Amino acid sequence: MYLLNIGPLETLGAAMIITAWCYFPIRQWLWTKKIYPRTSPTSDFFPLLTQSYISSPSAVHFEKSWPDILANIYLPLSVQIQQQPVETIDLSNHGLTIILPALNKQQHVVLSGKEKGAKLFNKHDVEFIEAALAYAKNCLIWKNNREEGAKQERERIMRDLHDDVGALLLTLIHKAESEESAVLARNALKGVRDSIYSLHDNDFITLEEKLSSWREEIKQRTDAAHVNLLWDTEALRDGTYLLSSRQVINLDRILRESITNIMKHADPKTISLCVYEHHNKLQIRITDDGISIDPSLWQANTGLYNLHVRAGEIGVELDWISLESTSGPGKGTRLTITLPNMKTNKCTPS
DSSP states (O other): OTTTTOOHHHHHHHHHHHIIIIIHHHHHHIIIIIISOOOOHHHHHHHHHHHHHHHOSSHHHHHHTHHHHHHHHHOOSEEEEESSOOSSOEEEGGGTEEEEEOTTSSOEEEEESHHHHTBOOOHHHHHHHHHHHHHHHHHHHHHHHHHHHHHHHHHHHHHHIIIIIHHHHHHHHHHOSSHHHHHHHHHHHHHHHHHHHHTOSSOEEEHHHHHHHHHHHHHHHHHHTTOEEEEEOTTOOSSEEEEEHHHHHHHHHHHHHHHHHIIIIIOOSEEEEEEEEETTEEEEEEEEOSOOOOGGGOOOOHHHHHHHHHHHHTTOEEEEEEGGGSSSSOOSEEEEEEOOOOEEESSOOO
């Protein structure tokens, strides 16, 4: 403007036009597309809700994910969970805050500062959250119905196993013509009872109690095969570790199959089992002094596959190592079973 020798009024008018037509649109485009891109709440909501619905292990967990979904959609400055229930969605503080029901009907959610305080909540947000809340409640109903159906099916399976299969096996025990047949029937009956127990979702058993049961069973098997058993759990910290029913049944099967494989293929003289803590995780280490083959050369079979499947189901890690391939003394094979973080209870249950 100076070079063209335009007067002050013309210069001011041109500057305002350039600012309105160029600067503001370019700045807004950079802000929304490059610096702080945002998609619509609708496009954000359904993928988040679907992911939460699929990944939530229970209806209660899905209920708790509702505030997180809203936080991911609106990026508020704060998300608060209040204990009083509310029925409607309301704006507060001139749009700075929005109050809405929680999925559990016992609490409500308070979002403050939309998009990190850059915007205010408005009536369009109220309308969208009303629709989103209705859809989320339908998802919750579907999940509750699914859980109830699964619970009824588990109870039916438990009744069938107990009344039919269990009764037949008990009859076989009493009518067995040889002690060997009676032992097989008793083991089968124990397996059925363990399977029934594993179907209970809310049952927990202490690790110490289960270790005692495992020791008794493994001791009977090693004594029958004239194998020496060394048992060491002294390194465990004080405290009661709790195992769920699914952890118990899968660990039962993993230990049983592992001992079977050792006595079948390794021909050991001694088997040692040690339970200890390593890097804040519990580990069960089973070592034998029998014939050892590099685990990488093992032929995959159904038993080994089942071990990995059961371990994966409860988050357990299995690691075999041939002691003959190490620089240390001795021979044999070592299996290390690393357990995931478990529930703890410092007071031993009565």
